[in-house]
Amino acid sequence: MLGATLQRPPIDWFALSPALTLLGASGVCLLAAVLTPARWRRRISAWVVGGAFAGAFIFAAFLYDRSPHPEQVIGGAIVRDRLGALTTLIICGAGLASVGVSWRIRLRAHVAEYYALLAAAGGGMVFLVTATNLITLFLALEWFSICLYVLCAIDVEVEGSLEAGLKYLVVGGFGSAVLLFGSALVYGATGEVGFSQIAQATASQGLVHDSFLVAGLAMILVGLGFKASAAPFHMWTPDVYEGAPTPLTGFMAAATKATALVLTLRLLTTAFPQEAQLWTIALAVIACASLAVGNLGALLQRNVKRMLAYSSISQAGFMLIPIAAGNALGGRALLFYLIPYAAMSVASFGVVAARERELGQAVTFENIAGLGWERPFLGVALWVCMLGFAGLPLTGGFVGKFYAFSAAYDRGWIWLVIVALVATAVSLYYYFGLVRAVYMRAPAGVGIAAAGGQPPRELALQTAVLGCLVVTVASFFFVDPLIRLCRMAAASLGYPY
Amino acid sequence: MANGWLTDTLILLPLGGAIFVALAPLPRLAAGLVALVVSLFEIAFWGGALSAFDFSSSQVQLQDRVTWFGELGISYHVGFAGFALWLVGMSTIVMTAAIAYAVWVGRDHARAYFASMLLLTTALVGVFAAQDYLLFYVFWEAMLIPLYVLVGVWGGPGRLRATLMFFIYTMAGSLLMLASIIVLGISHHSFDMTTPSSIDNSDWIFLGFIAAFVVKAPIFPFHGWLPDAYREAPAEIAGVLSGAVSKAAAYGFLYVAILHFPGPTRDFRTPILVLAAIGLIYGSLLAFRAPDVRGVVAYSSLAQLGLITFGLFATNVAGFNGAVLQMVNHGLISAAMFMLAGLVELRTGTGRFDRLGGMARGRPALATVLMTLGIIALAVPGSGAFAGEFLILTGVFTSGWGWSVVGAIAIVLAAMYMLRLISAVLHRSKGSAVPEGARDLRLPELGLLLPLVALLIFLSAWPAAITDHTFGQTDATPGLERVR
Numbered sequence: 001m002l003g004a005t006l007q008r009p010p011i012d013w014f015a016l017s018p019a020l021t022l023l024g025a026s027g028v029c030l031l032a033a034v035l036t037p038a039r040w041r042r043r044i045s046a047w048v049v050g051g052a053f054a055g056a057f058i059f060a061a062f063l064y065d066r067s068p069h070p071e072q073v074i075g076g077a078i079v080r081d082r083l084g085a086l087t088t089l090i091i092c093g094a095g096l097a098s099v100g101v102s103w104r105i106r107l108r109a110h111v112a113e114y115y116a117l118l119a120a121a122g123g124g125m126v127f128l129v130t131a132t133n134l135i136t137l138f139l140a141l142e143w144f145s146i147c148l149y150v151l152c153a154i155d156v157e158v159e160g161s162l163e164a165g166l167k168y169l170v171v172g173g174f175g176s177a178v179l180l181f182g183s184a185l186v187y188g189a190t191g192e193v194g195f196s197q198i199a200q201a202t203a204s205q206g207l208v209h210d211s212f213l214v215a216g217l218a219m220i221l222v223g224l225g226f227k228a229s230a231a232p233f234h235m236w237t238p239d240v241y242e243g244a245p246t247p248l249t250g251f252m253a254a255a256t257k258a259t260a261l262v263l264t265l266r267l268l269t270t271a272f273p274q275e276a277q278l279w280t281i282a283l284a285v286i287a288c289a290s291l292a293v294g295n296l297g298a299l300l301q302r303n304v305k306r307m308l309a310y311s312s313i314s315q316a317g318f319m320l321i322p323i324a325a326g327n328a329l330g331g332r333a334l335l336f337y338l339i340p341y342a343a344m345s346v347a348s349f350g351v352v353a354a355r356e357r358e359l360g361q362a363v364t365f366e367n368i369a370g371l372g373w374e375r376p377f378l379g380v381a382l383w384v385c386m387l388g389f390a391g392l393p394l395t396g397g398f399v400g401k402f403y404a405f406s407a408a409y410d411r412g413w414i415w416l417v418i419v420a421l422v423a424t425a426v427s428l429y430y431y432f433g434l435v436r437a438v439y440m441r442a443p444a445g446v447g448i449a450a451a452g453g454q455p456p457r458e459l460a461l462q463t464a465v466l467g468c469l470v471v472t473v474a475s476f477f478f479v480d481p482l483i484r485l486c487r488m489a490a491a492s493l494g495y496p497y
Numbered sequence: 498m499a500n501g502w503l504t505d506t507l508i509l510l511p512l513g514g515a516i517f518v519a520l521a522p523l524p525r526l527a528a529g530l531v532a533l534v535v536s537l538f539e540i541a542f543w544g545g546a547l548s549a550f551d552f553s554s555s556q557v558q559l560q561d562r563v564t565w566f567g568e569l570g571i572s573y574h575v576g577f578a579g580f581a582l583w584l585v586g587m588s589t590i591v592m593t594a595a596i597a598y599a600v601w602v603g604r605d606h607a608r609a610y611f612a613s614m615l616l617l618t619t620a621l622v623g624v625f626a627a628q629d630y631l632l633f634y635v636f637w638e639a640m641l642i643p644l645y646v647l648v649g650v651w652g653g654p655g656r657l658r659a660t661l662m663f664f665i666y667t668m669a670g671s672l673l674m675l676a677s678i679i680v681l682g683i684s685h686h687s688f689d690m691t692t693p694s695s696i697d698n699s700d701w702i703f704l705g706f707i708a709a710f711v712v713k714a715p716i717f718p719f720h721g722w723l724p725d726a727y728r729e730a731p732a733e734i735a736g737v738l739s740g741a742v743s744k745a746a747a748y749g750f751l752y753v754a755i756l757h758f759p760g761p762t763r764d765f766r767t768p769i770l771v772l773a774a775i776g777l778i779y780g781s782l783l784a785f786r787a788p789d790v791r792g793v794v795a796y797s798s799l800a801q802l803g804l805i806t807f808g809l810f811a812t813n814v815a816g817f818n819g820a821v822l823q824m825v826n827h828g829l830i831s832a833a834m835f836m837l838a839g840l841v842e843l844r845t846g847t848g849r850f851d852r853l854g855g856m857a858r859g860r861p862a863l864a865t866v867l868m869t870l871g872i873i874a875l876a877v878p879g880s881g882a883f884a885g886e887f888l889i890l891t892g893v894f895t896s897g898w899g900w901s902v903v904g905a906i907a908i909v910l911a912a913m914y915m916l917r918l919i920s921a922v923l924h925r926s927k928g929s930a931v932p933e934g935a936r937d938l939r940l941p942e943l944g945l946l947l948p949l950v951a952l953l954i955f956l957s958a959w960p961a962a963i964t965d966h967t968f969g970q971t972d973a974t975p976g977l978e979r980v981r
Contacts, residue, residue, distance in 0.1 A: 373606065392642065393635040399566070402631070405675075406569070406683050417679065421672045428668050432645065440649045440657060479566040487568070 009075030015063065015130070016074075018056035018088050022095075022123035025052030026116045033112035045115035046099055046460075052119050053096040056126065060088035064485075070492040076194050077136045081492035084130035086335060086485060087262045091129070093471070094254035094342045095122045100464025101350040102247035104357060107155055114154055118251065121147035125259040129266070133194040134183040137263070141179065141227070144259070145172050148252060152244040164243025171236040172226060179223025185216030186271075195271040208274045217272055221264075221282060228260035230286050230316045231293035238297070241309035246356055249305065250349030253312045254342035257319070265323050265334055269493045276326050283324035284416055290317030291423035298430045304352050304363045307430055308345075311389055314427060315341060318391075318404055321420060325407035331490030333403035336483055340388055340396030340475045347468035348385040351378045354461055365437045372439040379438055381465045386431040388472050391424055396475025403483075501561025503546045504575045507585065507622050510539055515615035518608055525607035529600035532611035536593040536618060543586050552579055555969030557628060557691055565632070570687040575626040580821045580967040584748055587828040588621045588741040590952065595733035597945040598836050602843070604651055604731070613643035617737065624745045630678045630688040630695070633753070637674070637709070640742060641667055644734070652729040659729035662722040670712035670719075677705025696757055703761035706754050707769070713746035714802045716769075717776030727795035732839020733832075735791065739798040740832035744824045747802065750809045751817065762812060769810050770896070774903045777803035781910035785917060789848040790838040793918045794831055797874070800907060801827045807904055808889035816892025818964040823885030825963060826956060830874045830882070833949040837867055840942055841922060844935040850918075855927035860937040864923050866946055873953050875915040876908055881956035888964065 013020075029045040036044055063085040070081030078084075098118065107114060124144025131137040149172065153165025187193055189212035190201035207213050225233035241249045268279050294314025301307035319337050322330035355363045355371060355378070372379030388397030401424070408416040475482055514535035518528050550558055560576030577585065596614050604610045620643070623636030641664070649660040681702050682688040689695060697703075712719045727735045755762050780800030787793045805827070808820030840863075841856070842848050857864035876882040886908055893900040938946070956962065 376609075387642065393638045394642070398635070398638075402675075402679070405679050409679050409683050414680070417676055421676055425665075425669055425672050428664065432664060435645075436649060436657065436660070439646065440660075480564060480568075483566055483568060 010073075012073035012080060014059075014066070015078065015080035017059040018063070018092065019123045019126045021052050021056045021059060022119045022126065025049050026120040026123065029112045029116035029119065033110075033116070041112040045112040046103055049115040049119045050096060050099040053092045053099060053122060056122070057089060057092035057096065060085045060092060060126075064089070064489075068488075072132055076133060078127070078130040079132040079492075080130065082489040083262065083266060083335075083492040086489040087129040087258060087338075088126045090258050090338050090342050091122060091125050091255045094251060094258070094346050095119075097343070097346040097350070097464040097468050098247050098251035098254075100460040100467075101250060101346065101353055102245075103460035104458055105245060105247055105353075106157065106357065107245075108157060110154055114151065114245075117147045117151045117154070118248070120144075121151065121251075122255065125255055128259050129262050131263065131266075132196070132270075134187065135193055137267070138176070138180055138183060141223075142176060144256075145176065145227075148172075148248075148256070151248050152240055155245045160239075160243035161245070162243075164240045167236050167243075168240045175223045175226025175233065178219050178226075182216040182219025182221075182223060185212050185219065187216075189213040189216060195267060198271040199273055202272075202274050209278075214275065214278065217275055217279065218282070220267065221279065221286075224260050224264045224267075225286060228257055228264065228316050228320075229313055230320060231289040231313060232286075234290065234293060234313045234316075237313055238301075238306045238309040241312070242303060242305045242362075246305065246349050246353035249308075250346040250353070253308070253345040253349065257312065257316060257345075258338045258342055261316070261319050261323065261334060261338065265331065266493060268323070269326075269331075269495075280324050280326045280411075283320050284413065287317045287320035287324055287416070288419050290314060290320065291419060295423050295426040295430075299426070301430070302365050304365065304368060304434065305349075307365075307434065308348060308352070311427070311430070312345065314423060315389065317423065318401060318420065321416060322404045322407040324416070325411040325413070327407060327411055328490065328495040329403065329410045330407035331493060331495045332483060332486040333400070333407045335486035335489055336396075336403055336475075336479075337400030339482060340400055340472045343468040343471035343475075344385045344388040344395075344397065347381055347465045347472070348389075350461055350465045350468070351382045351385070354378055354458055357458075365434065368434070369437050369441040377462060378465070381469055382438055383435055384469055384472055386435050390428050390431040394476055395472050397472070399476055399479050500546075500549045500559050501576070503542060503549060504559045504577065504626050505561055506542050507539065507546065507589075508575065508619055508626060510542065511535060511615040511618035511622070515612040515619065518615065519612035521608075523608065525603065526600070528607040528611050529596070529604075532596050532615055533593070533600055535615060536589065536596050539589045539618060539622075540586075540593060543582075543589050546577070546582060547586070550577070550579070550582055552966040553969055555579065560628065565629075569682065570689065571631050571682070572629055572689070573632060574628040574689060574691070575623070575632070576628050576691075577626060578752065579969055580817070581625040581748065581752065583821060583825050583963050583967065584744055584828075585622055585625045587744065587825045588625070589618065590949070591737060591740045591828055591832040592618045592621070594832060594836065594945050594949055595737050597941075598733040598736075598839070599731075601941050601945065602733075602839070606650065610647070610651060613646050617643040617647070621741055621745060625748060628690045630682055630690060632688075633690070634671070634675055634678055637745070637749075638671060640745065641671070644738070644742065647734045648726060648730045651731045651734070654729075655725065656729045659722075659725035663726045666712050666715075666719065666722040667709075670709040673705040674709035677702040680705075690753075690757065696759070698758065698760035700761045700764065703754060703758040703765065706749065706758070707765070710746040710749040710754065711772075713749075714743050714806070715746075715799065716772050716802065716806060717779055717799065718772070720776070720780075720799050723799060724792065724795055727798070727835075728789075728791050732791075732835050732842065735795070736832035736835030739795065739835065740828040740830075743798065743802055744828055747805050747809065747820070747824050750806060751820070755809060755812060762810070766810050766812065766896075770807065770893075770900060773803040773806035773810065774900065775803075776800065777807065777903060777907040778910070781907050781914060784914040785910060787914075788850060790841060790850070790853075790918060790922065791835065791848050793914055794834045794838060797911065797914060798827070798831055800911070801831070804886065804889060804904060804907060807893050807900065808885075811889070811892035811896055811900075813892050813895055814968065815888050815895075818967055819885050819888025819890075819892055821967050822881065822956070822960055822963045823889060826873070826882045826885050826953065829949050829953050830870060833870055833946055833953075834874070836946065837863075837870065840938065845928070845930040845932070847930045849930070850921035851928075852930035853922050853928040854925040854931065855923070856931055856935070857923035858927075860935070862938040862943055866938060866943070866950060867919060867923060869950055870953070871915045871919045873957065875912040879957060881953055881960050884957070884960035884964070
């Protein structure tokens with residue numbers, strides 16, 4: 001009876017394929033968790049999820065190729081376009097590398113569940129970046145957030161892991177609530193939930209600068225700011241990054257941030273083009289706040305994960321600059337920046353994870369000393385990541401920052417360029433401080449034997465880190481092809497190609 | 498684009514060598530020898546570039562261009578102006594000598610060390626070759642990365658502080674340069690340095706560039722990092738810093754600042770000349786008061802860079818020619834001096850004058866090399882340094898006789914501090930730190946110092962080898978007429 005009256009929208013399975021692949025893998029892992037012997041679970045689930053990320057990556061590559069013109073599918077719930085496909089590529093790449101980093105993760109139980117949730121979170125992110133109405137946005141946001149809440153707390157062996165999960169849950173839940181409230185206000189003002197319909201309604205009903213609409217926009221920005229860990233919505237970041245399992249932290253830093261920032265770009269440019277005057281300034285202020293908080297906070301840290309957490313806040317600031325610029329250069333600058341940034345995040349947390357497993361304790365500036373000589377490859381990897389975060393040449397981070405600053409200048413905001421340069425100068429102190437600790441300080445009584453014996457060869461981790469390094473360095477040399485990808489992706493938002 | 502491959506080879510050969518040395522599991526000596534061979538080949542290719550270069554033309558030659566990111570008009574565009582080629586030659590020779598020194602002395606973590614040295618060679622050559630603003634910046638920053646490691650890992654006990662100072666100072670300057678480059682390139686829609694649109698008259702952009710150069714050179718009062726870095730760095734790295742890296746800054750003054758920003762150069766000439774003059778006198782006085790060998794060479798480097806800046810901001814052909822000649826002279830002298838200081842420190846464990854002395858007796862080779870270097874460094878008439886300084890003073894004389902007086906006083910001071918250094922090391926009574934059995938310079942040590950001395954003597958005999966082969970038909974020098 002009901003089936004007859006309900007009009008089912010045509011479903012574009014191809015557009016859904018990356019998210020479905022990841023969800024499917026998640027289900028397989030959950031089955032493996034109960035149906036396979038304990039000693040196989042780790043291997044089976046890692047391979048399944050790794051394969052799923054690789055498969056989703058390939059699907060996304062095809063999607064990118066086959067979707068030159070953005071089109072709304074599944075009744076306007078999601079959009080199939082190159083922006084979503086490119087971000088999916090970044091998320092899946094980060095996910096694949098994170099699986100490699102996670103290979104020897106120290107979990108007494110729930111290994112299969114760990115991988116299942118990782119895949120599910122990836123699926124949620126992939127879905128979110130294609131969201132094109134406020135309902136899908138909220139659903140997908142909660143989808144991956146809930147996975148991450150559990151993942152943060154999954155490692156009950158680590159002190160503070162439960163605390164991290166709880167903190168993330170409370171603060172993240174608050175962020176989601178604010179976002180939901182904002183969405184409701186926007187719906188109330190315009191009567192629409194679709195992004196482009198909101199823009200049309202704003203234009204046709206003369207709602208520009210309508211107070212409900214603006215309040216809703218502001219609250220949505222706050223909600224997304226929580227996810228992107230931009231200041232002043234960053235308070236959870238250091239504690240959660242410190243407490244969560246390290247391979248997961250890398251994934252969160254890379255993929256969550258990419259998702260939140262791309263979604264911010266999409267939402268603001270498609271739903272609120274008339275309010276650009278407001279949100280560009282607002283984002284510029286948030287960017288400056290993130291740069292200030294992230295950099296000053298990182299200066300004081302001795303725990304490497306906390307330092308990287310603050311650094312990720314400041315990186316969010318850098319990546320908000322091109323969005324704030326609100327021009328064509330900014331769109332592609334953000335997408336380009338995300339590529340090396342995701343690689344460097346996963347790689348740097350991967351190195352920390354390796355050291356953590358060697359030492360059996362939290363990695364600090366003191367006990368990471370000597371890593372460069374004991375583990376030459378990991379040392380070089382960390383060196384390259386720090387160069388990249390600092391935006392120095394021979395890494396894609398340099399090109400990303402250059403593009404971001406150029407976008408700000410193109411808008412005529414030389415002051416923002418100067419703020420960003422000052423922030424870069426400050427950031428050099430702690431990025432190179434880590435390099436100094438790794439290469440130039442004698443290990444302070446902590447050898448690699450702390451955990452007992454020769455550490456295991458971490459082939460999967462090293463391969464993943466190597467892959468990330470290749471991306472980081474190659475994105476410096478092969479700017480032209482990459483920027484073309486980014487330009488075509490940004491063109492889905494209506495920016496001139 | 499004829500013979501562009503020579504430039505590419507000069508840039509890429511050391512890079513390839515660096516990657517090979519870093520990855521191949523070579524023992525210490527082998528790694529060093531590979532690096533040495535690579536850098537000798539680098540010199541050979543430089544010779545090839547020299548013979549392929551047409552010095553009668555003032556154009557940028559041996560060009561090559563590959564699009565890097567086309568949409569912003571940024572490309573890997575390299576090539577050499579005449580004077581740049583001489584600086585490349587000086588840098589590769591200094592780097593080779595430094596590598597030879599390190600092979601001889603033996604450095605820990607040899608593969609990392611020699612890979613960094615070769616990387617530094619690439620970056621240095623790249624700075625002199627870049628014809629695109631962003632590429633210039635990339636090479637400029639790329640110099641810093643190996644230097645940071647080289648000083649920080651292999652330096653003396655105070656190396657952490659020294660690297661921090663060095664790093665903070667230079668990055669502050671560099672980031673201002675980056676801001677200038679972004680503003681210049683985005684507003685002109687091109688980052689190429691050889692097109693007419695690369696000329697600009699904005700004071701702010703000019704000052705951004707100048708900020709990077711005054712720190713790296715350094716020019717008074719931006720020399721805060723200098724004493725620590727030169728004292729704590731390994732001797733050969735100090736030689737490279739003051740010999741080659743500081744010349745990248747001087748080159749930047751000439752090629753980027755003066756030739757591309759004629760208007761601001763005219764406006765800011767006097768303040769820059771004043772700073773250079775202060776640095777010249779102040780550096781010389783500090784060198785005279787410095788308690789150790791490295792201190793003398795370090796502060797004399799500050800003074801010499803002031804003198805070179807004098808010549809450059811005279812903004813005429815005589816000044817330019819003198820400055821370029823003096824850049825090459827000073828590069829060779831100060832590299833050799835630092836390495837000599839290192840060899841003395843190896844023998845005595847200190848470079849302090851109050852514990853040195855009397856080393857000439859029974860050590861004729863050491864005495865001769867140090868004397869010859871010192872004599873050339875203090876610009877005795879007939880030496881290459883004299884030719885350079887004379888040209889600089891002639892050049893700056895046209896701007897006002899007062900400048901020449903300052904320069905002449907500094908030359909007198911140079912004689913004072915150099916003679917003090919020589920007598921404190923070689924003469925007087927035997928110092929407490931000098932062991933009876935301290936050996937004379939040994940054959941390999943002579944082997945790496947003598948070529949530098951020989952080149953200096955060659956330049957003394959024929960300074961025109963450089964001064965006649967820098968700017969082509971001088972009147973046609975790009976940008977020069979705009980300055981005058």
